[in-house]
Amino acid sequence: MRYAMLIDTKKCVGCSDCVVACQNENRVPIGYCRDWVIEHAKGTFPNVSIELRSERCNHCENSPCVRCCPTGASHYEEGGLVMVDRGACIGCGACVQSCPYNARYSHPDGFVDKCSFCNHRLEEGKNPSCVSVCPTSCMYFGDIDDEQSQLSQLLKNRTWKVLAPEVGTKPQIYYLT
Amino acid sequence: MNEEILISGRMNPHIDPTLGIWGWEIPLYLFLGGLAAGILFFAALYSLLGKEKELPTAVRKATFLVPVILMVGLGALFLDLKNKLYFWQLYTTIRIESPMSWGAWILMLITPLSMAWCLSYWRDLIPNWTWQVKYLEWIEEFVQKYRKAFAWTMIISSVILGIYTGILLSAFNARPLWNTSILGPLFLVSGLSTGAATIMWLSKEKLERSLFSKIDLLLIGIEVFFIIHLFMGFMASNAAQIEAAQLFLGGAYTLPFWGGVVLLGLVVPAILEVMELRGKHIPVAFPAILILVGGLVFRFIMVEAGQISQYLY
Numbered sequence: 243m244r245y246a247m248l249i250d251t252k253k254c255v256g257c258s259d260c261v262v263a264c265q266n267e268n269r270v271p272i273g274y275c276r277d278w279v280i281e282h283a284k285g286t287f288p289n290v291s292i293e294l295r296s297e298r299c300n301h302c303e304n305s306p307c308v309r310c311c312p313t314g315a316s317h318y319e320e321g322g323l324v325m326v327d328r329g330a331c332i333g334c335g336a337c338v339q340s341c342p343y344n345a346r347y348s349h350p351d352g353f354v355d356k357c358s359f360c361n362h363r364l365e366e367g368k369n370p371s372c373v374s375v376c377p378t379s380c381m382y383f384g385d386i387d388d389e390q391s392q393l394s395q396l397l398k399n400r401t402w403k404v405l406a407p408e409v410g411t412k413p414q415i416y417y418l419t
Numbered sequence: 420m421n422e423e424i425l426i427s428g429r430m431n432p433h434i435d436p437t438l439g440i441w442g443w444e445i446p447l448y449l450f451l452g453g454l455a456a457g458i459l460f461f462a463a464l465y466s467l468l469g470k471e472k473e474l475p476t477a478v479r480k481a482t483f484l485v486p487v488i489l490m491v492g493l494g495a496l497f498l499d500l501k502n503k504l505y506f507w508q509l510y511t512t513i514r515i516e517s518p519m520s521w522g523a524w525i526l527m528l529i530t531p532l533s534m535a536w537c538l539s540y541w542r543d544l545i546p547n548w549t550w551q552v553k554y555l556e557w558i559e560e561f562v563q564k565y566r567k568a569f570a571w572t573m574i575i576s577s578v579i580l581g582i583y584t585g586i587l588l589s590a591f592n593a594r595p596l597w598n599t600s601i602l603g604p605l606f607l608v609s610g611l612s613t614g615a616a617t618i619m620w621l622s623k624e625k626l627e628r629s630l631f632s633k634i635d636l637l638l639i640g641i642e643v644f645f646i647i648h649l650f651m652g653f654m655a656s657n658a659a660q661i662e663a664a665q666l667f668l669g670g671a672y673t674l675p676f677w678g679g680v681v682l683l684g685l686v687v688p689a690i691l692e693v694m695e696l697r698g699k700h701i702p703v704a705f706p707a708i709l710i711l712v713g714g715l716v717f718r719f720i721m722v723e724a725g726q727i728s729q730y731l732y
Contacts, residue, residue, distance in 0.1 A: 258428060278429035286421050297429075306592060312520035313508040332508050333501025335440040336519045342593035342730045344438060347431040352502035406732040408657065409592055 245321040245359055246386035248393045249296055250418040253380035256281060256294040260372035267371035271350050276357045277372055299345040299357035300413030307337035323361055328353045342409040438726040444499035446718040449584040451492035453606055455485045456581035457614015459533055463573040476622040479540045485533040518587045529576045535562050581607040596663035596728035599652055605645040612638035613714040620707035632692045639689045663728035672724050684713015
């Protein structure tokens with residue numbers, strides 16, 4: 243089993259509902275966020291296009307943050323989740339440096355925090371909170387190893403990309419383009 | 420013109436708009452670690468070569484600074500931690516893949532090693548000293564008895580410490596400016612150079628001074644070569660590294676780096692040392708201070724600029 247997330251950039255309207263849902267669900271301190279929306283405009287006027295992306299920790303298969311952690315606080319869990327053990331984190335900042343997506347932040351309480359794919363909800367069989375609140379249903383969550391999952395089917399039939407694949411982290415958030 | 424605009428909704432403290440999770444603590448520590456490694460390396464090297472009498476500053480005197488330097492460095496590292504009371508967790512595990520982990524362990528080895536080395540020369544400093552605590556005397560005898568094994572351990576661990584200060588940064592593939600394997604050797608050579616400059620500064624013997632002046636010249640030469648090599652590597656690399664190099668080739672760090680580090684920290688002291696060797700009288704503190712400050716500024720610039728450099732996607 244390998245958890246992955248898929249976001250349809252053609253359906254996303256950039257409302258930031260996913261951001262607010264996450265902040266509520268995970269009690270993210272005020273002024274911080276675990277997920278965020280990027281508006282990426284490119285082209286030559288008048289031929290311009292805008293891509294909207296909801297971004298977060300990519301739960302990479304080859305995670306530099308897990309590799310560089312000196313205490314083992316950053317670790318893999320079942321389904322490929324990249325998690326932080328708060329009790330083992332000394333807040334050295336190495337993992338923050340190691341993430342090409344800058345997905346981690348230093349929590350005011352002294353540990354490093356980031357998206358957990360709402361693993362407490364996954365245990366109850368629910369989707370991550372960002373996925374479940376999305377008003378345009380542009381986000382999908384599932385098992386990428388299961389060929390019958392909606393996520394796998396979409397990846398088979400649509401064009402997609404991952405962010406900064408050249409860094410070699412094997413990110414597990416896919417964007418339909 | 421083809422344009423790209425990225426608007427981000429993220430504004431996490433110390434992460435946005437540019438990364439700044441490491442402040443002054445890490446570059447100061449990298450400098451002190453390199454300096455300590457440099458002094459210990461020469462002490463162990465010349466002890467092994469049997470030059471204890473000819474080079475008293477290198478083998479004995481300068482090493483008394485090392486425990487202090489390491490303590491301050493460790494203090495800086497400790498201050499960098501956001502969860503300070505959990506620092507001991509570094510020593511409940513060894514993680515081979517994490518440079519931070521084996522850095523912590525090598526410090527755990529080299530700090531007591533340097534203390535024991537100083538202890539073995541303590542009576543040089545205060546001749547009629549008597550130890551109040553029995554086991555300190557025992558350590559003193561032990562080091563004197565196994566001096567050679569001690570020196571070998573110190574030489575190896577000081578090279579690891581010196582090179583680790585660079586590898587700590589170069590292991591981060593997310594930061595294009597750091598992600599180059601030349602950074603380890605460059606930081607090692609820079610550390611050895613600051614160590615040699617310190618010994619040169621402290622030394623009262625003419626022979627020792629001119630020897631370390633020559634050693635320092637050689638190290639400066641290697642350092643300049645490595646710096647050229649570093650930028651050649653960047654320019655022949657991918658877009659992210661070319662962009663990272665631009666920070667130093669026209670960008671915000673151009674003057675501090677080429678003016679402050681390369682010119683004032685390497686070229687000028689090298690010229691002063693050559694003049695001194697040719698018989699001109701130059702106060703030894705001048706080149707030594709320039710090299711030390713240059714080394715410190717170099718690490719501050721590399722840590723700060725490295726955090727700015729990133730992959731755009």
